[in-house]
Amino acid sequence: MNIDWAALGQVFGTTLAVTVGMVGLFTLGIVGTSRKVAQEGETGGTAVAGSGSSAAARAGGYVCFALCLAAVGYGIFLIVAG
Template identity: 85%
Template sequence: MNIDWAALGQVFGTTLVVTVAMVGLFTLGIVGTSRKPRQEGEAGTAAAVGGGTSAVARTGGYACFALCLAAVGYGIFLIVAG
């Protein structure tokens, strides 16, 4: 039995990079869409009045989730097509 160590290293490296990227994107999505708690003494600021995230952060969070979904869909496509 011969093991192609170069191919195994490529698979390991690619898997490691994609896994870290997916976890990072999902984390950014959670942070972008999470509600920020209202702090004491910040009642006058615009962000504290609504008690939520800005529209830009929320849109970025949804974009991160969409990229995660696209990566998972592409992975399923590769499994089914192969």
């Protein structure tokens, strides 16, 4: 039995990098979509300055989730096509 250690190392490194990247993207998605503008009692129901940044964070979170979904879809494609 002959093991190709270089190929095994490449698979390990790629798997580690993709796993850390996917977890990071998913975490950024959760953080981006869970931003709150302000507590309702703090502002008295008025608009909060800087609420545009909250909308941008939420949109960025959705982009992170879309990238995770695309990566999972690509992985399924590779499994089915191979």
